[in-house]
Amino acid sequence: MQEHPIFLPRMRPSVIISDITTDDIISAAFQAKKLGILNNSIMSGKGNLVGCIGEIIVAKYLGVPLQHSYDYDLIWNGLKIDVKTKLTSVFPKPSYECSIASANPNQKCDWYIFTRVHSDLDTAYILGYLPKEEYFKTAECLHQGQVSGSNGFTVKHNCYNVSISELKQIPM
Numbered sequence: 592m593q594e595h596p597i598f599l600p601r602m603r604p605s606v607i608i609s610d611i612t613t614d615d616i617i618s619a620a621f622q623a624k625k626l627g628i629l630n631n632s633i634m635s636g637k638g639n640l641v642g643c644i645g646e647i648i649v650a651k652y653l654g655v656p657l658q659h660s661y662d663y664d665l666i667w668n669g670l671k672i673d674v675k676t677k678l679t680s681v682f683p684k685p686s687y688e689c690s691i692a693s694a695n696p697n698q699k700c701d702w703y704i705f706t707r708v709h710s711d712l713d714t715a716y717i718l719g720y721l722p723k724e725e726y727f728k729t730a731e732c733l734h735q736g737q738v739s740g741s742n743g744f745t746v747k748h749n750c751y752n753v754s755i756s757e758l759k760q761i762p763m
Contacts, residue, residue, distance in 0.1 A: 645676025
């Protein structure tokens with residue numbers, strides 16, 4: 592895995608870039624199909640493939656197996672971690688936001704790790720993490736139809752947002 596320098600204010604020196612392999616995509620497609628449409632799915636199951644790719648990339652990076660529960664995706668160093676992934680067509684900027692749907696604040700995890708998967712499915716970006724409690728203390732709560740002040744995006748579903756620049760680098 593290579594590291595690509597990007598300077599983020601207040602935070603960390605890099606985003607971790609990972610190639611997505613054909614095996615990753617096949618495994619993610621199998622897992623996505625098994626998931627079906629989850630309750631409160633923002634994209635009615637259409638985001639499952641990308642979400643599963645994010646989980647696979649983080650699990651490989653941390654060297655742990657996936658757990659696949661409603662509350663978390665993997666356990667690393669005793670921490671229950673839920674991976675949150677968005678699709679992107681560009682390299683993620685520090686001002687881009689990491690979102691959690693308002694239907695999900697009760698997940699029983701310790702950390703959230705945020706990723707982006709490039710739309711051509713060849714590259715994934717591991718952006719960083721926040722402990723769950725810190726995420727919700729820091730996050731801005733946005734409601735459907737509200738425009739996010741940081742990027743002008745009209746929110747499609749109630750969510751909590753934190754900018755990439757507020758994430759912490761995963762200690763290795």
